[in-house]
Amino acid sequence: MPSGDPTEHPTPATTERASCTTGLMPLSQITASSDPAVLYQRLRNDWGPVAPVELEPGVRGWLVMGWADIKIIASNEALYSRDARNWRDLKNGIVAQDSGLGPMMFWRANVIGHDGREHRRLRAPLDDLVSHIDPRRLRRSVESLCTDLVSGFAARGKADLISEYAASIPMLAVAGLFGIETRTGFQLLAGLMALFGSGDDSQAGNADFEAILANVMHARRSRPADDLTHALITHPNLRNDDEILQSMVVMISAGYETTLIWIAQTLRLMLTDPRLAGRVNGGRLGIDEALDEVLWRDPPMTHMPTRFALRDTELGGRSIRAGDALVLGLAAANSDPQIRTSGESAVSLGNRSYLAFSMGPHQCPSRDPARVITRAAVETALTRLPGMKLDIDPAQIPLRPSPWTRCPAVLPVVFPPPPATA
Numbered sequence: 001m002p003s004g005d006p007t008e009h010p011t012p013a014t015t016e017r018a019s020c021t022t023g024l025m026p027l028s029q030i031t032a033s034s035d036p037a038v039l040y041q042r043l044r045n046d047w048g049p050v051a052p053v054e055l056e057p058g059v060r061g062w063l064v065m066g067w068a069d070i071k072i073i074a075s076n077e078a079l080y081s082r083d084a085r086n087w088r089d090l091k092n093g094i095v096a097q098d099s100g101l102g103p104m105m106f107w108r109a110n111v112i113g114h115d116g117r118e119h120r121r122l123r124a125p126l127d128d129l130v131s132h133i134d135p136r137r138l139r140r141s142v143e144s145l146c147t148d149l150v151s152g153f154a155a156r157g158k159a160d161l162i163s164e165y166a167a168s169i170p171m172l173a174v175a176g177l178f179g180i181e182t183r184t185g186f187q188l189l190a191g192l193m194a195l196f197g198s199g200d201d202s203q204a205g206n207a208d209f210e211a212i213l214a215n216v217m218h219a220r221r222s223r224p225a226d227d228l229t230h231a232l233i234t235h236p237n238l239r240n241d242d243e244i245l246q247s248m249v250v251m252i253s254a255g256y257e258t259t260l261i262w263i264a265q266t267l268r269l270m271l272t273d274p275r276l277a278g279r280v281n282g283g284r285l286g287i288d289e290a291l292d293e294v295l296w297r298d299p300p301m302t303h304m305p306t307r308f309a310l311r312d313t314e315l316g317g318r319s320i321r322a323g324d325a326l327v328l329g330l331a332a333a334n335s336d337p338q339i340r341t342s343g344e345s346a347v348s349l350g351n352r353s354y355l356a357f358s359m360g361p362h363q364c365p366s367r368d369p370a371r372v373i374t375r376a377a378v379e380t381a382l383t384r385l386p387g388m389k390l391d392i393d394p395a396q397i398p399l400r401p402s403p404w405t406r407c408p409a410v411l412p413v414v415f416p417p418p419p420a421t422a
């Protein structure tokens with residue numbers, strides 16, 4: 001077994017952050033790979049279901065790949081906290097305050113950063129919101145916004161389905177549920193892109209994003225409406241404007257990248273896998289089964305950050321130290337050999353036991369509305385752009401660089417333009 005226990009940290013004083021590497025497999029190498037399964041297998045052979053990996057140069061963490069081990073860390077908050085203020089490497093200065101890991105891993109005052117009773121207090125309003133979403137109304141509004149997007153490029157006979165289509169849909173759809181009009185939805189999108197770009201305009205993007213939502217919240221106070229903003233403002237669990245605002249921020253931002261990737265990966269699969277496309281187009285497979293296939297093969301959160309060990313413990317045969325960071329290997333767990341009998345395929349019709357939405361108290365509250373949005377987006381593209389074909393070698397589709405996700409950066413397509421109307 002190779003050495004490289006993630007607990008063997010050099011002291012911050014001797015660490016050259018920019019040039020230091022841990023000698024471990026970088027998470028971003030796995031997400032960038034054309035076949036992550038090969039790398040997961042290599043890690044399993046070397047370490048078993050819980051492997052040390054590099055989160056960014058010089059920063060170590062554990063990748064948890066076993067289905068049963070993920071269940072343990074996602075369910076046991078007394079031992080594995082969601083609160084990044086417990087992260088030893090952050091407290092010790094091994095992780096820089098401006099680290100690219102920040103947007104996904106640092107603590108924020110919202111539902112994601114709390115455990116136990118405080119988490120449940122902040123989570124209940126989100127579950128209540130989701131239960132009030134009318135799926136038929138949501139579907140109609142997503143179909144209408146997707147049809148508008150397609151109309152913007154259809155006459156050209158070609159488009160990039162990421163930048164011109166999938167990238168706008170989740171934001172506009174969820175913003176619409178909060179009573180936010182399309183023009184403001186595009187402004188929110190610009191702020192969020194800047195925030196997650198981690199560039200010079202990142203702070204400004206965050207400020208714009210929150211300022212727009214604060215305006216929406218204040219406007220809704222004077223003009224109540226039947227939307228999710230009103231439902232949050234009037235929820236008894238939320239104590240002040242900041243908690244209401246942070247609940248809006250988390251719902252709109254958590255659903256953005258995940259739903260975008262689900263749409264993008266399903267369209268990619270339909271355009272590159274003739275077997276699947278043939279079964280869907282021939283009516284032998286519904287779109288829902290194609291969506292499930294993506295959640296098995298390429299779940300939107302490939303690696304879900306993060307849990308932090310509260311005590312020294314043992315997991316999957318590895319010694320975990322208090323303050324260690326653990327990443328949920330949701331894609332790896334979907335193909336965990338321990339839950340498969342040999343020769344069984346990754347996907348079996350109607351089986352939704354994938355970990356794409358995680359499990360335990362922090363599991364995604366929005367799997368149903370996310371499916372409504374994704375299904376409407378995929379169906380609208382397939383229906384409105386008949387004869388659509390990929391305009392790039394499938395093996396050359398680039399991925400956006402990220403340690404957490406595998407999102408196609410572009411998906412260029414060509415299609416017969418609709419006949420001109422007189």
Ligand code: HEM
Nearest residue numbers: 111112251254255258259300356357358362363364366370
């Ligand atoms: C309308 C779209 C969506 C919204 C509004 C949404 C919202 C959220 C929120 C608020 C959380 C934090 C819950 C908590 O900490 O208690 C969350 C967690 C999560 N969501 Fe979603 N989500 C959406 C779509 C998706 C999609 C499409 C996926 C993947 C298929 C996904 C996967 C996850 C995962 C893996 C977590 C983390 C669970 C954990 O930490 O264990 N979400 N989502």
